[in-house]
Amino acid sequence: MARAQTGAAWKWLLAAAAVIYVLLIAVPVAIYLSLDALQVMDANGKGSVTIRQRDFWEIVYFVTNAFLVIVATVALIFAFRQSIAAHRQSDAANRQNEAANQQNEIVARNAQAQVYLDMEAKFASADMLTSRKKFYLLRRELVPTDEKPLGVLAHARLQQLLDDGATCPSKLQEYTDFLRLLTFTESLGLMARRNYVLLDDIYYLLEGVLQDFGKFFLVHIRERQRSEGAKGHPSPERFFEHTIWLIHRMEGYEPAEKLPK
Structure with missing residues (x-):
């Protein structure tokens, strides 16, 4: 003016x-x-x-x-x-x-920091600790081979829990405990795709955990998508789609900003 x-x-x-x-x-x-x-x-x-x-x-x-x-x-x-x-x-x-x-x-940084604090609180909650404990126990129990990698073995065990859950509530609860981990990564993946959280921060906080989840859960997620599609589900590809995206995004990921030494 x-x-x-x-x-x-x-x-x-x-x-x-x-x-x-x-x-x-x-x-x-x-x-x-x-x-x-x-x-x-x-x-x-x-x-x-x-x-x-x-x-x-x-x-x-x-x-x-x-x-x-x-x-x-x-x-x-x-x-x-x-x-x-x-x-x-x-x-x-x-x-x-x-x-x-x-x-x-x-x-914006304060709001983002609050998101991370809420995320950490959820990951450390009693229910998540139960799910993480079951995950690491089953992962240690399974012995992968060249013919049957970890994902195949994990899918067979998870599918068995899901099938038995139709008649046994405790089995269904155990299966739900495993899926609680994927619910967490699904929310995290959606927030990352909407730029509510930074991929660099996810990498520094959970890169190793996401690698373990990928090796363990990806086969089961793909099979569940296929089975849901066969049952006539209108959008079977949306079953934990953000988890798949996040796990693949972390494969070989290089953070844009290095942490100071």
């Missing part, structure tokens, strides 16, 4: 200088060039004498040029001061914007 006002003032001053130039310089100079002499009455009114007028118009020419220089100088000083004022206003506005951006960044 200040710069626009300065530009408008500068245009008006230039226009005024042009008008002054036309009225006080161009017109007198034209008269100066056209007149060679002027007939005037003498002091007694008895006759006329011819008086050379060039000296007079030369003085007018000099005065108007000097006046134009003064006007131009005043215009430049005014424009310069307006420019300084505009720059000061701009600097003040930039400082205010910078302060507001810093405040917004602080608020």
